[in-house]
Amino acid sequence: MGEEKGAGDEANKKVVHVYPLVKSCDMIDDMRNEAIELIVTACEKHAANNEMAAKVIKDNLDVKFGPSWHAIVGEGFGFNISYECKTLLYLFFGGNIGICIWKC
Amino acid sequence: MGEVSESAGSKEKLSKEELEELFRRVLMPSDPTVDQTLVEFDFRTCAYVAKTPAPGIIELFNLESNVTYEGNLSFDLPETGPLVGIEEENGDIEDESAEGSDVEKGEDTEASDREGDTDRSESVPGEKSEEEGADDGQKADGEEGEEGEQEEDEPKAAAKSVKPTRKKLANQFNYSDRGALTYKVISRDESTQTTPPPSSSMKEQLCQWVIYDDYQRDYANIVAAREKEKKEKQILARHDATNANDKSVITNNDDSQEHRMFHAVKIMERMVTQNTFEDIAFDCQFYDDPADKFRNKEGALLPLWEFHNEESQNIIVTDIKWSPRYYDMFAVSFGTYNVLAYKTKGIVCIYTLKNPSHPEYKFKFKTGAQTVDIHSKEPYFIAIGLYNGMVAVSNIKNGNRTVRLESDLNRKHIGTVWEVRWCDDPRDRQLGFYSAGSDGKIFKWLVQGHELSMIPVITLSLEYEMEMDTRSTLYANAQCIAFEPNNYEIFLVGTAEGLIYKCSISYSCSYLYIYRAHDLPVYRISYNPYAADIFASCSSDWRIKIWENCKPEPLYIFDLYCSVMDVQWAPYSSTVLAATTSDGKVNLFDLNINKNQPICVQTISCPESSYTTRLRFNNKLPVLIVGDSGGYLVSMKVSPNCRIPTKPTKKNIYIDPKQLEVMKLERVLSFVREPSALNERVDAENKTQNMDKQ
Numbered sequence: 001m002g003e004e005k006g007a008g009d010e011a012n013k014k015v016v017h018v019y020p021l022v023k024s025c026d027m028i029d030d031m032r033n034e035a036i037e038l039i040v041t042a043c044e045k046h047a048a049n050n051e052m053a054a055k056v057i058k059d060n061l062d063v064k065f066g067p068s069w070h071a072i073v074g075e076g077f078g079f080n081i082s083y084e085c086k087t088l089l090y091l092f093f094g095g096n097i098g099i100c101i102w103k104c
Numbered sequence: 105m106g107e108v109s110e111s112a113g114s115k116e117k118l119s120k121e122e123l124e125e126l127f128r129r130v131l132m133p134s135d136p137t138v139d140q141t142l143v144e145f146d147f148r149t150c151a152y153v154a155k156t157p158a159p160g161i162i163e164l165f166n167l168e169s170n171v172t173y174e175g176n177l178s179f180d181l182p183e184t185g186p187l188v189g190i191e192e193e194n195g196d197i198e199d200e201s202a203e204g205s206d207v208e209k210g211e212d213t214e215a216s217d218r219e220g221d222t223d224r225s226e227s228v229p230g231e232k233s234e235e236e237g238a239d240d241g242q243k244a245d246g247e248e249g250e251e252g253e254q255e256e257d258e259p260k261a262a263a264k265s266v267k268p269t270r271k272k273l274a275n276q277f278n279y280s281d282r283g284a285l286t287y288k289v290i291s292r293d294e295s296t297q298t299t300p301p302p303s304s305s306m307k308e309q310l311c312q313w314v315i316y317d318d319y320q321r322d323y324a325n326i327v328a329a330r331e332k333e334k335k336e337k338q339i340l341a342r343h344d345a346t347n348a349n350d351k352s353v354i355t356n357n358d359d360s361q362e363h364r365m366f367h368a369v370k371i372m373e374r375m376v377t378q379n380t381f382e383d384i385a386f387d388c389q390f391y392d393d394p395a396d397k398f399r400n401k402e403g404a405l406l407p408l409w410e411f412h413n414e415e416s417q418n419i420i421v422t423d424i425k426w427s428p429r430y431y432d433m434f435a436v437s438f439g440t441y442n443v444l445a446y447k448t449k450g451i452v453c454i455y456t457l458k459n460p461s462h463p464e465y466k467f468k469f470k471t472g473a474q475t476v477d478i479h480s481k482e483p484y485f486i487a488i489g490l491y492n493g494m495v496a497v498s499n500i501k502n503g504n505r506t507v508r509l510e511s512d513l514n515r516k517h518i519g520t521v522w523e524v525r526w527c528d529d530p531r532d533r534q535l536g537f538y539s540a541g542s543d544g545k546i547f548k549w550l551v552q553g554h555e556l557s558m559i560p561v562i563t564l565s566l567e568y569e570m571e572m573d574t575r576s577t578l579y580a581n582a583q584c585i586a587f588e589p590n591n592y593e594i595f596l597v598g599t600a601e602g603l604i605y606k607c608s609i610s611y612s613c614s615y616l617y618i619y620r621a622h623d624l625p626v627y628r629i630s631y632n633p634y635a636a637d638i639f640a641s642c643s644s645d646w647r648i649k650i651w652e653n654c655k656p657e658p659l660y661i662f663d664l665y666c667s668v669m670d671v672q673w674a675p676y677s678s679t680v681l682a683a684t685t686s687d688g689k690v691n692l693f694d695l696n697i698n699k700n701q702p703i704c705v706q707t708i709s710c711p712e713s714s715y716t717t718r719l720r721f722n723n724k725l726p727v728l729i730v731g732d733s734g735g736y737l738v739s740m741k742v743s744p745n746c747r748i749p750t751k752p753t754k755k756n757i758y759i760d761p762k763q764l765e766v767m768k769l770e771r772v773l774s775f776v777r778e779p780s781a782l783n784e785r786v787d788a789e790n791k792t793q794n795m796d797k798q
Contacts, residue, residue, distance in 0.1 A: 017319045024306070075315075080307035088306060092318060098310040104303065 022091040023098075031065065035089050038064070039099050043073065050074055050097065057101060065103065072100040377459050384408050388457070388727065393743040401697045403704035403746030405690060408727065409460040411436075411737035415468075416451050421731025423475040423523075424720040429483040431724040432457040433464070438735060439472025439491055441717075448472045452488050454500065457727075457739065465500050467508065472520075479526045479535060485551070487537045489521030495539050497551055509551065515558040517541025523585045529592045529609075538587075538609075540597055544579030546607070562612050564597060564605055580605070586629040590636050598626030598641060606654070617654050622647065628670045634678035634765045638773070642668035648683050648693075652777070659776045660699065664691055670718045674728075676747055678765035679772050682728060684708075684716040690730055692746050695772045704746055708738055 020036050027035060038060050046053035054073040061069035065087075072079060075097055083102035090100045134140075143152040378385070388408050396403065419438035427433035433456045440448040450473035453463035467473075472491035479485040484501040493516040497509040519542030526537045527548070535551040538561065546561040564580035581600035588594040594616065597605045602622035605615045622643035632638040637653035644667035649658035667686045674680035679695040683702075688711045692704035708716050714734035721728045726742040750764045759767075 015323070017323055021319055021322050023308075023318065074310070076311040078307070078309040080305065082303050082305035085302040085304055088304075090306070090308065092315045095319060096312055096315055098315060100308070102306075 016095045018093070018095045020091050020093045022089070024088065024090045026086055026088050028086060031086075032089060034064065035061065035101060036091065039089075039091065039101070040093060043093050043097065043099065047094070057099070061101060061103075069101060069103050073097060373462070374458055377461060381409065381460065385457075388725065388739075388741055391741070396743050396745040399745060401703060401745065403692060403694075404743040405692070405704060405706040405728075405740040405746075406743065407708075408739045408741055409457055411455050411460050411463075411729075411739070412735060413451075413453060413463060413466075415449075415466070416453060416735040419449065419451065419472075419735045420733040421717050421735065421737060422473065423477075424718045424729050424731055424737070425476055425478050426720055426722055426729075427454075427478050427483050428480040428723070430456070431722060434720070434729060435476045435478055435486055436731060436737060437473035437476035437488060439474040441733075445472065445491070448491070450474075450490060452476050452486065452498070454486070455737070465498075467496075467498055469496070474520055475523045477524045477526050477537065479537075480528060482535065485526070485535055487524040487526060487539075487549075489524040489539050489541075491520050493517035493519055493521060493541055493543070495521055495524060495537075495547075495549055495556065497535075497537075497549075497556065509554065509556050511549070511556050511558065515547075515556075517545060517547065518543040519581070522583045525585055525587055525595075527587065527592055538585060538595070540582035540585040542581045542583075542600070544582055544599070546582065546585065546595075546597065548609070560612070561609055562607050562615075564599060564607075564615075566601060566603075581625070583625050584628050586631055586639065588636050589631050589633060596629045596631075596639065598629045598643075600625035602626060602643065602645070604629060604641060604651075619651060619656065621649060621651070621658070624667070627668065628672070630672045630681070632673045632678060632769065633675055634762060635769050638769065640671050640673060640681055642671035642683055644668070644686075648681070650681075650695075652773070659773055660695065662691075662693065662700075662702070664689075664702075669716060672719060672721055672728075674721050674742075674747070675723050676721075676726060677750070678769035680746065682719055682721065684719045684730060686715040687711045688715050688732065690716060690719060690728075690740070692742070694746060694748075696768055697748075699772070699775070704743070706740070708732065708740075709734065709736065 020040055022032075022036070025032050039057055042053045042056040042060070046056060050073040054071045057071040057073065058069050061071065069087075070081070077098065079100060081100075081102055081104070083104050087103035088100075089102070090098070092098050142155040144155045145151075146153045387406065391406065393404050393406060416436075416438045420440055421436055422439040422441070423435075423437040425435045427435070433454060435452060435454045438451040438453070440450075442448070448471065450469035450471050452465075452467040452469070452473045454465040455463050467486075467488070469488070469490055471494075473488050474491055475489040477487045479487070484499055486498045486500065488496045488498065490496065494511045495516075496511070499508075517539065521539050521541050524537050524539045526535070529536060532550065537549050539547050539549060541547070544564040546564070548559040548561050550557045550559065564582055566578045566580050580597075580603060582597050583600050584598040586596045586598075588596075593608050593610055595607055595609070597607060598621070599605065602620070602624055604619035604621045604626060606617035606619070607615050619641075621641050622645045624643050624645035626641050626643045629639055629641045632640070638650065638659070639653075640648055640650045642648045646663050646665055646667060648660075648662040648664065648668055648671050650660040651658045662683075664683065664685045665687075669684045669686055671681060671683040674682065677694070677696075681693050681695075683691045683693070685691065688707050688709040690704075690706050690708055691702040692706075693702045697703050708730050709732040714732045714736070716730050716732045719728055719730045726747050727739050728742065729737055729739045731737045750761065750768050752759060752761075752764055
């Protein structure tokens with residue numbers, strides 16, 4: 001919610017978009033849709049706590065698609081990962097956070 | 105042993121006490137047979153040196169173990185020769201080794217016993233007795249048994265050597281090694297490894313402005329996509345609109361295919377009709393009525409093909425024109441003569457003699473087609489005059505896709521167009537034609553691209569009405585128009601008032617001449633094809649009149665007792681003309697033969713149902729076509745009597761046949777030219793005759 005306030009500040013100048021913007025994804029469509037939904041709910045629930053959001057995402061993914069998922073949630077980060085093919089999803093959400101999940 | 109032998113030798117007979125006396129015997133480890141006091145002479149010291157006895161111990165086997173043997177010690181000795189040999193050797197060795205283990209010793213004794221036996225095999229039994237005597241009583245039984253056995257064995261040995269060798273008994277001394285090696289099971293560790301799931305790597309740097317920029321870009325893309333969709337929809341809509349055009353194009357292609365199909369079918373039709381109407385074609389070409397020879401100056405008409413079409417049924421044939429290029433082709437217009445039949449349908453058909461069953465081309469109009477004309481130099485242009493005052497031009501050059509031009513409402517005749525004529529004015533660059541309408545106006549139309557432009561030529565006014573002091577000007581009702589054959593400027597206009605105006609296209613107000621020709625509408629004016637100053641006119645006042653240029657009185661008058669619908673000079677003769685009358689007859693005149701009566705009258709159609717309207721001579725064949733009010737057309741061959749060729753006299757053999765025709769006409773006309781009163785008298789006579797008849 002705090003981020004939305006920040007977004008509101010930006011909105012004074014320019015339109016801020018909060019929809020999930022998938023930057024790169026190689027999942028199959030069903031998985032991808034489910035993952036996006038999961039991420040959106042998690043990030044909305046734990047909008048102020050990225051760590052918690054990441055944990056929720058990871059746990060849910062582990063339950064749903066089998067273990068050893070990894071999740072990054074943050075406003076700024078860099079990563080260099082190797083992931084199992086068809087399991088990467090990298091998206092922006094809420095206008096200011098980036099989420100990357102993958103399985104390895 | 106030595107001690108035992110001592111005791112036995114010393115006492116021969118023993119008392120009880122002696123028998124019961126206990127003797128302790130000690131087995132000494134030293135061999136009593138071995139001399140303990142052997143000396144040797146030592147030459148070095150030159151003295152005897154006591155020789156130490158060789159130790160009587162030979163260690164054959166030494167087993168340090170706790171294992172004791174518990175089995176049966178007794179065993180059978182093999183009696184084979186070689187075995188004995190071996191035993192002997194063993195025995196020698198054992199002799200030397202006096203000292204051994206207890207077990208060994210026991211066996212040694214036995215071995216030595218046997219040795220003794222074998223050594224002294226030839227010895228006398230006395231020696232045996234000595235030995236017996238040496239042995240004590242305890243052992244005597246056993247030894248005797250042994251000896252007995254051995255004695256028995258000796259003689260048997262030779263016999264037994266033949267017997268198969270007994271199987272060796274296995275014991276700890278006599279055994280054979282038999283080893284078996286089992287396979288060693290080699291145990292191996294085996295493990296498999298699956299290929300790891302394919303993986304790839306990715307790296308990314310993320311910060312706020314990257315997110316922001318990406319969102320902006322994505323949003324822009326979305327907006328662009330929406331706009332594109334809108335445009336596509338518009339394009340699709342447009343495409344749908346253009347699809348109709350495409351379809352039309354496609355149908356055009358189909359049309360072309362259909363056209364080809366149509367062409368093939370048409371050829372088939374031609375072939376069929378050629379077969380069907382073969383006799384007619386032969387008649388047309390070759391048949392000359394033999395009856396003509398017996399008729400005195402009378403002719404006949406042989407009907408050939410009939411042309412009728414379902415659509416043109418019961419519509420009046422208003423005009424017929426032969427094509428100037430194709431002698432078998434002609435155009436027919438179907439319309440109406442009814443004054444109030446504004447909405448009758450009109451058709452223009454183009455037939456050929458080759459296919460009488462169906463027209464080659466057909467143009468339909470919502471109003472009556474009153475007249476038709478085919479251009480002489482470009483015979484695919486057809487001018488059509490319509491009942492509603494409009495004119496149309498069709499081009500049949502490109503197969504079915506005929507181009508049709510029609511005049512518009514602003515430029516039209518007010519009234520029916522009664523006749524159109526293509527003009528061959530060399531000054532015109534475009535094709536042009538004249539039209540005569542019932543509004544008394546003559547228009548010239550020029551085909552300009554896809555339009556018709558109109559030029560008013562002349563307005564025919566009724567002069568004698570002017571004399572009556574009325575303000576309004578009445579206009580003549582033009583019924584027909586005819587151009588002078590060799591002069592494109594001069595034309596005649598026949599009117600419904602019975603006047604014939606001779607006009608020039610150069611003057612739009614004045615007339616060259618006015619013939620007060622008939623009392624009723626003039627239906628047709630026809631110029632003689634050989635003499636341009638002679639023309640015939642027909643009218644509904646029952647008369648055909650033959651006129652000379654600018655003469656107020658006609659040269660000939662023929663009264664046919666009913667309205668004459670059409671008149672035409674024959675193209676093959678200067679003196680032959682044909683006329684149709686409303687009683688369904690065709691009248692053929694030859695002035696050269698009969699100046700008063702037609703030489704041939706033939707009824708074409710039943711007078712009750714229909715009447716003949718128009719006729720037209722073919723330019724090449726001696727064939728004329730007659731149309732009637734029922735929409736039927738009949739082509740007829742003119743019998744030889746009606747087309748007697750002009751025979752040149754002996755004087756003028758080399759004169760052109762055309763000139764001959766002109767001369768013939770002149771000769772005929774010369775009878776009537778002067779005095780003119782003669783004609784009147786003839787007319788008067790005719791009239792009186794008519795009156796009498798009626």
